[in-house]
Amino acid sequence: MGWQIAFNVFWHCGYEIFPKWFLRSPVALVLNSVTHHALHHEKIRANFGLYFNIWDRLLGTNHADYEERFMQETTAEPLFAKPTTTA
Numbered sequence: 738m739g740w741q742i743a744f745n746v747f748w749h750c751g752y753e754i755f756p757k758w759f760l761r762s763p764v765a766l767v768l769n770s771v772t773h774h775a776l777h778h779e780k781i782r783a784n785f786g787l788y789f790n791i792w793d794r795l796l797g798t799n800h801a802d803y804e805e806r807f808m809q810e811t812t813a814e815p816l817f818a819k820p821t822t823t824a
């Protein structure tokens with residue numbers, strides 16, 4: 738039960754925890770990302786799997802924008818960027 742709580746916290750945290758290369762790894766064929774599940778909450782009729790991507794791939798319910806959105810999320814500015822000084 739502990740791992741389910743941990744997965745649910747991460748998958749609903751609103752911040753992509755995987756690096757950009759994750760999407761091109763074999764693990765991404767099976768395991769979902771935070772971005773994948775966030776799209777489920779936004780679009781409702783896609784990305785039904787919370788942990789695994791197998792059924793969404795087999796049934797064609799992966800959202801068409803998933804990969805583009807994942808790349809946007811993983812190339813965004815870091816949450817805690819160094820403060821800039823202006824003169």
Ligand SMILES: [Zn+2]
Nearest residue numbers: 748749774778
């Ligand atoms: Zn959810």
